[in-house]
Amino acid sequence: xxxxxxxxxxxxxxxxxxxxxxxxxxxxxxxxxxxxxxxxxxxxxxxxxxxxxxxxxxxxxxxxxxxxxxxx
Numbered sequence: 348x349x350x351x352x353x354x355x356x357x358x359x360x361x362x363x364x365x366x367x368x369x370x371x372x373x374x375x376x377x378x379x380x381x382x383x384x385x386x387x388x389x390x391x392x393x394x395x396x397x398x399x400x401x402x403x404x405x406x407x408x409x410x411x412x413x414x415x416x417x418x419x
Contacts, residue, residue: 364370386394
């Protein structure tokens with residue numbers, strides 16, 4: 348399915364670009380893949396502790412973890 352969508356997108360762009368009067372700059376048409384900044388072990392631990400802390404507070408108030416996820 349993904350391959351088919353990519354081919355359909357390519358065909359659409361070829362047909363569309365064939366009709367434009369002024370060709371857009373290549374850099375404007377290319378997408379740039381953003382690189383994610385890797386978290387340090389300390390950052391991962393801080394996020395985990397924060398998540399677990401908020402989870403335990405909700406459980407003390409009578410809100411289960413599954414209820415907390417379904418509330419959004």
